[in-house]
Amino acid sequence: MDVAGTVPPYVGRPFRLQPFTAVMLAPARVGDPASARALARPYRDVAARLTRWIDGGRATSDDSPALYLHEYTVGGLTVRGLVGALDVSHRAHAPADRAVWPHEAIHPDQAGELAARMHQMALNPAPILLVHHGSARLRAVVGEVATREPDWRYLDRTGQRQRIWALREPALLEQVADLLAGATCLIADGHHRYAAYLRLQEQNPGTGWDAGLAMLVDQDDTPLFLGAIHRTLTGPSLDDLVAAATAAGAAVRVEGRVDALRVLDSRHLVLTDGSAWLTVSPVDLEHRAAVAWLHEDVLPRLPVPPERVEHHHSADEALALASPSSPAVLLPSPDFAQVKDLVEAGGLLPEKATSFQPKPSLGVLMRPVSDG
Incomplete structure (x- = not known):
């Protein structure tokens, strides 16, 4: 495989996290290793396989597009973030315009393999994880949503406690969009999938591949633990x-x-x-x-x-x-502020430099993608 020495293009501002219609595995199947069969080779059959799972009650499709607030708890740690379709259709032309900052280089071949796989599946199977320092106003909006009764709540097969709220009200979505527009985010997990999103967008402009599934976590609200590798x-x-x-x-x-x-x-x-x-x-x-x-x-x-x-x-x-x-x-655990300062100054960390934990179980929220 080629050397990890390539930085994918930077998505430019405004930061846009758009509603999408989620597909979700049934609670008893979230985190179950056997559920990986739904996303296994041949990848071109995954869309039809998921449709059969939905018909058979092993998965569900939401009724209409939404931005989702997803909260998961494991090992005493609770992480909460907004999940949506990240607009990757516009590129930054200067550092000040960058909305999403990678902190590791990638293997181009690996990114290409992931892009081909997702295209065959017509699916973003899991969100990349982004972290940022959210505004007090955004935290207040998210906190208010989290006081409502969740649309879905359950304990999955791995022991993660899941709570999910669907945000559909036009006024609320407009408010969140305004509060997110100026966000700058660090990729916590998913550098190669992020690069695959960009490659798919370049190959299929003006389609559903103009976006990729992402979860945005406020590191000042429910922080991910940053550990060493x-x-x-x-x-x-x-x-x-x-x-x-x-x-x-x-x-x-x-x-x-x-x-x-x-x-x-x-x-x-x-x-x-x-x-x-x-x-x-x-x-x-x-x-x-x-x-x-x-x-x-x-x-x-x-x-x-x-x-x-x-x-x-x-x-x-x-x-x-x-x-x-x-x-x-x-190695000692990195410091989040140190990593953020490094990348915003134009630096990069070596491959596998950081471990943001915990990550959500597979199958909680997936995004079908259409070429049309």
Whole structure:
């Protein structure tokens, strides 16, 4: 696969999240791995398959277009956001015009594969996640909607508690549109799907592909948790990593396991092969993410590039695979403000740099798309 080094075009302002007619899996099937069969190969049969599921009561289609307020709760965390068809038909011509900001580069081939798949399915199967700092007025409107009785509420197969409100009143939709027009959003999850949306729009202008499904979360209201994605590196030894980190100007100190893990609350990294533990203190991380320092300053100084870089969403997962031939690099959690400032200054993070959690279960809200 090609190298992740391409940034897709930027969607320009005004930010527009439009009503659509949602298809939803039946509550007992949301989050059920067996439900993935509805979206499986051959992709060209997915639309007909979903129609059969609707006829058989395994899925439903809403009666009319709406903007949806979707709230899900899992593990004690509640996330709430507006779900709609994100207008991707206009591009920004200057940084000040950008409405949607990616923070990672993408693999063009992967984006192309996703675009082809969605086109065959005639469906956006899941929303990309966007985060922003919403206005107090928008939070008040969303908060008022959330006091109403939900149109749908249930506990899905994964244990997520789902609540969904359909916003259809013209005056309310107009108010929300006005409040969203000046929004600038960071992509939290779905960089390749976002790039696929843009590719589909370019290939099919003036059709339903002028938009793509998105969920917009206010990070000041019900914030997503921003965690680190750790690494195991096959090939270099722990000594190789220490030498490269030292050459990059970091202080490296031998620690015990407990003390080493404790520093992950600050701007430090931890290196381990499962037996030895070292803390790494890079210089000048005030305006730079530790994961960027690792990829830009340390890995290029290794005697040979890693044969493979594995990504892990938990430290326990990385530590379970750490060994002398595959040392682990544990990274501190990024700071949302730091990431936002970085991308708005024109920077990017390496691939798999951030983990925004929790994500909604598959099948809660899907968007059929017509070429006509």
